[in-house]
Amino acid sequence: AAGTRRSVLLVGPDGRRTSLHDPRDTPGERLPRELYAGVRARHAHVSITGYCRDVYDDLDGMPVSTDLHDWDGVNDHHRAFAYRSDLVFMSAAALESPERVMRDILRRGRAELVVCTRGAEGCLVLPRGGALRAFPATPLPGPVVDSNGAGDAFVSGFLYGRLRGTALEECVRLGSLAGAHACTVPGTHEAPITEAALLRAASAA
Template sequence: MTDTRLDVLCIGNAIVDIIADCDDAFLEAEGLTKGMMRLIDAEEATRLYDHMGPAMEISGGSAGNTAAGVAALGGKAGFIGQVAPDQLGEFYRHDLTAQGVEFTTPAADLGVPTARSMVLVTPDAHRTMNTFLGAAQLLPPAALDEAQIEGAAVLYLEGYLWDPETPRYAMVKAIDIARRAGRKVAFTLSDTFCIDRHRDGFNELLDNGRIDILFANEAEIRMLAGAEDFDVAVAMVQNKVETLVVTRSELGAIAVRDGARAAVAAEPVDKVVDTTGAGDLFAAGFLYGYTNGRSLEQSLRIGAIAAAEVISHYGARPEADLKALVAARLG
């Protein structure tokens, strides 16, 4: 990519992940369904935090994880998201920028605190997420830095942020800016509940040629297409975008570009510890490969390597040297 300052600029929810171990009995006592994500209010966030065991804090959110992954791979990454001028907001900014991500969106006192997600991880590596969106869901169009968007080879948007109305306007404006500048726009469907609520809106984006690169998992692509069969769903969507990328957990991933299809197996993992961030890091790896001229298959491999690393430990940020892992396995 030429004439760009950033490889990937991500827009999404600025959420501090608070991660703790728990057992199935704790989930049952709290009335939680294992593996699900629910939205909660500030009062419930405080109550649940008081009941949790020892925890660690990480600057999270889907797009933030992807930005951190791109930076860890050696790419130039930026992030746009809303935090409040509070302790968690300061922590989020410091933690993300310390990982090499450009995050210049100013904090704003919007009457709600910085978002946080209580992530409960059971011994079988399933994570149950309890998310208070706080300031993150109030990202206004005015917070966008147009020059930052124009200077990024790829603008990457998370479907989670499409749900609230205010940031949806910001994302539409960002797409307009990126397209006028001749940049690529990538979009991740994020979750089946996002598709359930916004299937028509997502399909309108695709049908109108507003998205160049679409990320989905197997369940999401089926729901978006309204088809039970995986191959049928892929066939229904692939011609709407320049590049379609679909992850399939232990079955690996596929990508389709201009009718050409590539597939890779999942990278081996000694033990799956925590699946938080697997899709986010896969997207980071693929986009790093894409913006650095790698082939479709190589970009998928980098995504698989990054995802395998992040599920081998707690948290959605890489702990091993991703650049070294990719060099060792791909050269």
């Protein structure tokens, strides 16, 4: 009702981005149930857009993940997604204490695993009942061109490994390889990593 959401992403010579987002939210808007209710899938990844907030009620025990992006750990909008997902991804970009926020998600929600990406510093992984682990970043396969989509690529690679039943370390490696690739190509849709290229990179690493 409020119009199409729009984003403009400005990319500097060093590949870093500035994102300008016009959400055009309509209060109370929700995704029509007939688009997703009753769909059977091995896994659902829920966007943190406001109109997806209510889909959890209709996913009937299906494993769910979400990406909180650069949540500051305070904004209430993200909490419904953080506390109702089984696997939570987030970025450390706006966090003063990533570990504290990760532990809070596990304490308040149902997540079994929280993953916090840190760009060139790799990522942090905290399983329920386990210790915090730090993983290094994967070396880039080329010069940085555009960091747009690196987080989404990481999530995709990680979930690809998880749905294949691979160990946590391999999931992190697949996510890191996909994220590293995304940093070396312009835009987000022009040259995404393919399954074959991801597996070749994993085999060579």
